[in-house]
Amino acid sequence: MGPVARIWVYLHASPLLWLAATLLAYQLGTWLFQRARQRPLANPVPIAVAILILVLWATGTPYESYFEGAQFVHFLLGPATVALAVPLYQNRVQVRQALTPMLAALAAGSATAIVSAVVVARVFGATAETLSSLAPKSASTPIAMGISEQIGGLPSLTAAFVIATGIVGSTIVTPLLDWLRIRDWRGRGFSAGVAAHGLGAARAFQLNELAGTFAGIGLALNGVATAILAPLLIGWLR
Amino acid sequence: MMITALTVLLCCQLAGEVVARLFRLPVPGPVLGMLFLFTLLLARTRVVEVVRDPAHVLLRHFSLLFVPAGVGLMRHGARLRAQALPIALAIVVSTAATVAVTALVFQLVARFRGKEGG
Numbered sequence: 001m002g003p004v005a006r007i008w009v010y011l012h013a014s015p016l017l018w019l020a021a022t023l024l025a026y027q028l029g030t031w032l033f034q035r036a037r038q039r040p041l042a043n044p045v046p047i048a049v050a051i052l053i054l055v056l057w058a059t060g061t062p063y064e065s066y067f068e069g070a071q072f073v074h075f076l077l078g079p080a081t082v083a084l085a086v087p088l089y090q091n092r093v094q095v096r097q098a099l100t101p102m103l104a105a106l107a108a109g110s111a112t113a114i115v116s117a118v119v120v121a122r123v124f125g126a127t128a129e130t131l132s133s134l135a136p137k138s139a140s141t142p143i144a145m146g147i148s149e150q151i152g153g154l155p156s157l158t159a160a161f162v163i164a165t166g167i168v169g170s171t172i173v174t175p176l177l178d179w180l181r182i183r184d185w186r187g188r189g190f191s192a193g194v195a196a197h198g199l200g201a202a203r204a205f206q207l208n209e210l211a212g213t214f215a216g217i218g219l220a221l222n223g224v225a226t227a228i229l230a231p232l233l234i235g236w237l238r
Numbered sequence: 239m240m241i242t243a244l245t246v247l248l249c250c251q252l253a254g255e256v257v258a259r260l261f262r263l264p265v266p267g268p269v270l271g272m273l274f275l276f277t278l279l280l281a282r283t284r285v286v287e288v289v290r291d292p293a294h295v296l297l298r299h300f301s302l303l304f305v306p307a308g309v310g311l312m313r314h315g316a317r318l319r320a321q322a323l324p325i326a327l328a329i330v331v332s333t334a335a336t337v338a339v340t341a342l343v344f345q346l347v348a349r350f351r352g353k354e355g356g
Binding site: 088 | 290
């Protein structure tokens with residue numbers, strides 16, 4: 001075995017390689033994002049994801065081997081979600097003042113997310129299993145997977161839809177809301193959290209802390225709203 | 239400081255996971271953990287000095303944490319390709335509609351309440 005092959009065998013068995021690769025790909029995505037003068041369509045997450053999928057595909061590495069390294073980054077999603085309580089606490093006065101608009105927007109947004117996804121997919125010929133897997137796509141991954149199982153979808157397919165929704169949502173939210181001339185950071189952030197869960201909130205935190213705070217509330221509330229609405233609505237949508 | 243903050247965050251998450259499973263709540267553990275930390279901050283104001291900076295570091299890099307799950311899309315390549323059009327259209331149209339409807343309703347109600355003087 002040559003030296004290169006020996007190093008490759010070592011790296012393959014260690015979490016170091018794919019952990020480092022994940023951070024490198026994200027740095028590259030961030031660098032491109034800044035080079036593009038933070039234009040909203042250049043989003044570091046899809047750039048990093050695309051780079052990593054290409055590298056894994058080119059080296060014939062299965063996702064499971066990749067995840068052994070990347071799980072250390074993935075794990076931090078839990079504590080980061082808990083950490084959303086800090087900006088929530090620091091902005092609690094503004095949050096309390098906005099309770100009515102938030103609840104109204106939540107009801108409208110959560111229903112729109114479920115109904116529009118199922119109706120569009122059905123019109124263009126998706127299977128029943130795909131429809132059920134799509135319905136909870138705007139909720140965060142663990143909630144969406146639970147709902148999907150309950151209404152006859154495939155939880156792992158739902159996880160893929162949730163991520164795709166987060167990437168699409170975090171990419172379009174800025175140009176769309178600029179176009180609609182919505183300047184209130186509270187409403188901008190809240191809609192990002194309701195439509196695109198944690199990725200929407202992550203995006204909001206990159207732009208404005210108050211927006212991030214409201215996005216965190218949006219993702220928490222829409223998880224609960226989707227768990228109630230999706231099983232009710234899917235019956236007459238399918 | 240950093241370790242104290244991590245201890246607080248992980249214990250809140252742990253409490254959230256335990257309560258969610260114990261009562262079979264449809265809410266994920268970390269989201270309940272967020273609620274617990276919020277309650278803790280209201281009850282013990284000084285905790286905010288411990289968790290503030292580490293929490294902001296985590297949240298500033300929140301999007302990095304979604305990269306491993308995003309790479310998981312590669313596992314569904316075949317199914318996504320087979321129904322590519324309905325899936326792509328449903329996700330793009332529905333996500334755009336959700337952002338627009340949520341933000342517009344929020345703005346409408348906030349303005350209406352503003353005029354009431356509320």
